[in-house]
Amino acid sequence: MIEPDKKFILIVDDSSTNLSVLSQALKTAGYKVRVAVDGFSAIAILEKCAIAPAKNPLPELILLDVQMPGIDGFETCRQLKTNPATAAIPVIFMTALADAESKIKGLSLGAVDYITKPFEQDEVIARVNIHWRLKQLTDNLEQQVAERTCALQQAQVQLVQQEKLSALGQLVAGVAHEINNPLSFMVSNIAPAKEYLAEITELLSLYQKHYPEPAPDIAIKIDEIDLEFVIEDFSHLLDSMQVGTERIKDISLSLRNFARSDVDTATPIDLHETLDSTLLLLKHRLKDRGARPEIEVIQNYGELPPIKCYPGPMNQVFMNLLANAIDAVEDAWEKDQRCLTITICTEVLRESAIVRIADNGLGMTEEIQKHLFEPLFTTKAVGKGTGLGLSIAQQIVTDKHGGQLFCKSLADRGTEFAIELPI
Numbered sequence: 001m002i003e004p005d006k007k008f009i010l011i012v013d014d015s016s017t018n019l020s021v022l023s024q025a026l027k028t029a030g031y032k033v034r035v036a037v038d039g040f041s042a043i044a045i046l047e048k049c050a051i052a053p054a055k056n057p058l059p060e061l062i063l064l065d066v067q068m069p070g071i072d073g074f075e076t077c078r079q080l081k082t083n084p085a086t087a088a089i090p091v092i093f094m095t096a097l098a099d100a101e102s103k104i105k106g107l108s109l110g111a112v113d114y115i116t117k118p119f120e121q122d123e124v125i126a127r128v129n130i131h132w133r134l135k136q137l138t139d140n141l142e143q144q145v146a147e148r149t150c151a152l153q154q155a156q157v158q159l160v161q162q163e164k165l166s167a168l169g170q171l172v173a174g175v176a177h178e179i180n181n182p183l184s185f186m187v188s189n190i191a192p193a194k195e196y197l198a199e200i201t202e203l204l205s206l207y208q209k210h211y212p213e214p215a216p217d218i219a220i221k222i223d224e225i226d227l228e229f230v231i232e233d234f235s236h237l238l239d240s241m242q243v244g245t246e247r248i249k250d251i252s253l254s255l256r257n258f259a260r261s262d263v264d265t266a267t268p269i270d271l272h273e274t275l276d277s278t279l280l281l282l283k284h285r286l287k288d289r290g291a292r293p294e295i296e297v298i299q300n301y302g303e304l305p306p307i308k309c310y311p312g313p314m315n316q317v318f319m320n321l322l323a324n325a326i327d328a329v330e331d332a333w334e335k336d337q338r339c340l341t342i343t344i345c346t347e348v349l350r351e352s353a354i355v356r357i358a359d360n361g362l363g364m365t366e367e368i369q370k371h372l373f374e375p376l377f378t379t380k381a382v383g384k385g386t387g388l389g390l391s392i393a394q395q396i397v398t399d400k401h402g403g404q405l406f407c408k409s410l411a412d413r414g415t416e417f418a419i420e421l422p423i
């Protein structure tokens with residue numbers, strides 16, 4: 001059966017008898033026919049089709065007479081083959097020139113077949129059917145090749161990126177692990193150091209109590225070092241060292257959580273913990289910078305059960321979405337110095353865990369939203385964005401977790417991404 005929108009054939013012949021006989025036969029066989037009486041008008045018709053193929057579709061096949069007034073069929077064919085818009089349309093020559101030389105010339109010009117006149121109607125229809133079918137198969141194949149090539153390129157880009165991230169993850173986990181040993185010396189030594197300080201201080205005050213009049217050089221030294229201040233400040237120093245080491249411990253734990261190269265299977269995790277450790281890693285980007293005030297993060301966490309996830313990749317999703325939100329609000333601040341907020345909400349909705357990450361940045365136009373999840377699509381400057389963040393996030397959410405990633409955005413008002421994960 002011939003598809004109704006794909007049955008257009010152009011017949012070019014200067015003989016009106018031939019045109020009418022062939023048109024009739026082809027129409028009966030289910031084709032839509034257009035005719036041209038010479039080479040020039042055929043080229044003109046095809047050029048018009050090429051300009052607006054949606055309105056005037058190009059023919060699927062051309063039946064071309066060879067001997068015509070003006071330019072002959074061979075020249076017409078040559079011209080059609082040099083135009084990229086018409087080069088792929090199969091041409092069948094129809095001619096009384098039955099000598100081998102003419103046939104070879106026709107075929108070498110790119111024709112797919114050669115019918116000698118006077119023709120048998122049934123033979124013409126049979127050949128047209130075959131070539132029409134071949135054209136469909138070729139078109140199909142070309143489309144499939146183009147689709148597969150595109151899919152392959154995307155897969156390649158993502159593989160390379162994943163490979164890099166996994167290598168980076170291992171490095172990060174390794175560094176975090178290495179930091180842990182020296183860190184634990186410090187953490188475990190600060191408490192005894194505080195005790196020793198307390199004891200030495202107590203001993204000193206005992207001395208002062210029992211020997212209120214120290215020897216002159218001791219009295220000078222006490223004055224010189226400002227003993228009272230040193231004792232007081234020493235304990236502050238130890239306190240701040242303790243706070244510092246606690247923070248390093250948190251960061252190192254977050255790094256290890258983030259990389260989690262050790263966990264290659266889905267495990268039930270607390271998404272709030274994952275979000276918090278990602279936020280901790282992004283803390284340096286949230287802080288005020290120059291004139292730009294701090295970016296406020298509002299955490300409206302609801303009740304979430306443990307969700308079965310791949311922790312490393314899920315961290316990547318949060319990281320990509322939060323990094324984009326930070327970029328968006330930073331751009332908005334450059335534009336109009338608005339207050340900057342990122343809001344994270346979580347809830348359970350119809351058997352799914354929902355995590356929403358919203359920003360009050362510049363939002364996106366509809367055009368940008370159309371391409372958002374395409375790999376390598378970015379509006380950011382070279383070196384700032386690779387355009388992979390969202391395509392990777394979407395792949396992780398949909399393919400790896402069977403969830404969905406939605407985006408709502410209003411230009412100049414902000415953007416909200418919603419991750420929906422099955423419970």
Ligand SMILES: Nc1ncnc2c1ncn2[C@@H]1O[C@H](COP(=O)(O)OP(=O)(O)OP(=O)(O)O)[C@@H](O)[C@H]1O
Pocket residue numbers: 320324325328359361362363364368372377378379380384385386387388389390391414415
């Ligand atoms: N929260 C957002 N607000 C406004 N635009 C956004 C937001 N998130 C993404 N976009 C737009 O979508 C584009 C693609 O984002 P994506 O994260 O895939 O790549 P990128 O951020 O440009 O680069 P990277 O690979 O470093 O993440 C961005 O360049 C930006 O134009």
Ligand SMILES: [Mg+2]
Pocket residue numbers: 320323324385389390
């Ligand atoms: Mg990004």
